[in-house]
Amino acid sequence: MDMERVGALHNLAVGVGEILALVFLFGLVLLCLYLLYLYLSDITQTKQAIRRNYPVIGRFRYKFEHLGEFFRQYFFALDREELPFNRAQRAWVYRSAKNIDSTLAFGSTRPLNQPGDIVFLNHPFPTLEKDAVPPREIVFGGHYVREPYTTSSIFNVSGMSYGAISVPAIKALVDGAKRAGVWVNTGEGGLSKHHLASGCDIVFQLGTAKYGVRDSEGHLSDTRLGEIAAHPQVRMFEIKLSQGAKPGKGGILPGIKVTAEIAETRGIPEGMDSISPNGHPEIRSVADLLDMVAHVREVTGKPVGFKCVIGTSDWLRDLFQEVHRRGIASAPDFITLDGADGGTGAAPQSLMDYMGLPLVRSLPLVADLLAEYNLQDRIRVISSGKLVTPSGVAWALAMGADAVVSARGFMFALGCIQALQCNKNTCPTGITTHDPDLQQGLDPVSKAERVFNYAHNMAHEVGIIAHSCGAREPRELRRHHVEMIDEQGVPRPMNETFPPVQTSPEWLIASDRRGGEPG
Known part of the structure; x- marks a missing residue:
């Protein structure tokens, strides 16, 4: 057997x-x-x-x-050599978004002799905790608009269009922003029901294609504009002239990402490439720009500004002179300044690499021109472009920004791994794709918590920098608190590199003479 x-x-x-x-x-x-x-x-x-x-x-x-x-x-790649964002920058965002310990040991890996880098000057008697105060409130529009916008937020969500990013990503952003008390910019893709779901403050971006507020022929519709403004949480309107990564080029959304809902939100055919014009046909001069600002402000009753990248700057002088000729009420309520180091979902490399001034040059330039023309208290400056860590935000505030916005920083908070596939429908983290199988990896509830943590911890650490400099709160930071490393590797005072500008008496007189009436 x-x-x-x-x-x-x-x-x-x-x-x-x-x-x-x-x-x-x-x-x-x-x-x-x-x-x-x-x-x-x-x-x-x-x-x-x-x-x-x-x-x-x-x-x-x-x-x-x-x-x-x-x-x-x-x-x-070493911790601080990768582009567009290195591992050290991404790691700080990840840690702050997860609300885990962001302290380091032994010593910094950041070299202190790289030209263009900044260092903050600590005060011998830093602000004590009992003397520290929250960021002060700022007002957009003041008495020049029917519904001015008041906020204390220093760090907000920059424009990311519905279409460029997914529904779960938008839900997470607006929910987290509501908890953190920061605003969300819609981007040029229009206002969707998902933006309104949480009740957070919204800045509506009016792009060159007029998505969301266009008529059947693609022109600006006052009726649609009024409908958008009727939402109480839509607090401001931003006219987009140009974007950091692609100045002179309109938005690009491949047809594969234009779903039925996105097409309805934008007012375009489903499945077709969404290519925005490279400029507003009706804005061909500074006079046209002020006319458009005045028109949108009259229709909506809310603060109106514009977003731009600075290249040539002579037009800014023409703009500010025109403001004084018309009266101070004609001024835009804010300027969103995007640096050439800003990001996008898709752009020609020739523009992304070579076009426009970086923020380190354009921000002090604009702040100085506003001071020269005595408009620094009338026109708020919102700074954008690769500002994802506390040092960058604190620097922008010291250089003259009233607030900072970031898109890629909040993308990292959502889980972005810098896969560089934003221009495709293959984002592995579900942020910039409309593939349901990839979107399922992004849980809006848990990611909203990370958005809140990131915004909250950003404000906290910018405050730490301000207190170390002897300021009571972040908006008290000034250029004398910062030095920039020169070509010899030696820090130089920022207020010597960009000295304070004295207001020209003629503009003081002009401001008094043409105060203007509220809009």
Whole structure:
């Protein structure tokens, strides 16, 4: 009986072995056929010389090229050398968004001799906790609009259009923003029901294509504009002239991301590429710009400003002179200043790499011009462009910004891993894709908590910097609190690099003479 059992097991083993041998042989045949197919495909194609000259193995070159960006990010790039954001910057955002310990040990890995870097000057008698105060409130519009906007927030969510980012991402942003008491900019894609779900403050961006407020011919519709303004939580309107990563180029949303709901929100056909004009056809001069500001302000009754990237700056002088000719009431209520280091979902590399002034130059330039024309108390400055850590936000406030907005910082808070696939429908974190399978990885509830934590901890640490400088709150930071490292690696006072501007007496007189009436 035992011998029979042994024999049966032997026969079974032999049978299994034969089956495995056949499977292996079959697999080997399939592999050979597949390699033959690749070989013939490579030597007959004419698009890629490497594959034609080195069939099959030449394919590895393109695979390694694709994988290289991921290997560099995780294995080869040092903490502070990666672009557009290095590991140290991303790590701080991740830690603050998760509300975990953000302290470090042993010493900073940041070199202190890189030209253009900044250092803050600590005061020998820092502000004590009992003397510290929350950021002071600022008012947009003042008595020049029917419904001015008052806020104490220093760090807010910059424009990210519905379409460029997903529904779960918007839900998380607006819910977290409501808890943190910060505003959310809609981006140029219009106002969706998802923006309104939480009750947070909204800044409506009026882009060159007039998405969300356009008529059937694509022109600005006062009726639609009034409908948007009727929502109490829509607090301001921002006319978008240009964007940091692509000045002179309109928004780009591939047709694959234009769903039925996005098409309805924007007022465009479903599934077609959404390409915004590179400028407003009705705004061809500073006079036209002020006319548009006045018109939108009259229709909506709310503060109106514009967003731009600074390249040539002569037009700003023309603008501010025109304001004084018309009267102080004609001024825009704010300017959102985007640096050339700003981001986007899709832009030509020639513009992203070479066009426009970085914020380190444009912010002090605009702040100084406002002071020269005595408009610094009338026109608020909102700063944007790669400001994702407390040092950047504190620097912007010291240089003259009244508030700061960030898009990519809040994307990191949502879980962005800098996969650089925003212009595709393949974002692995579900933030910039409309693929339901990828979106399911982004839980709006847990990510809203991270958005809140990031905004809250940002304000807290900017306050720490201000207190170390001897200021009671972040909006008391000034240029004399900051130094910039020069080409010799030596810190130089910022108020020497960009000295304070004295207001020209003629503009003081003009301001008094043409005070204007409330809008």
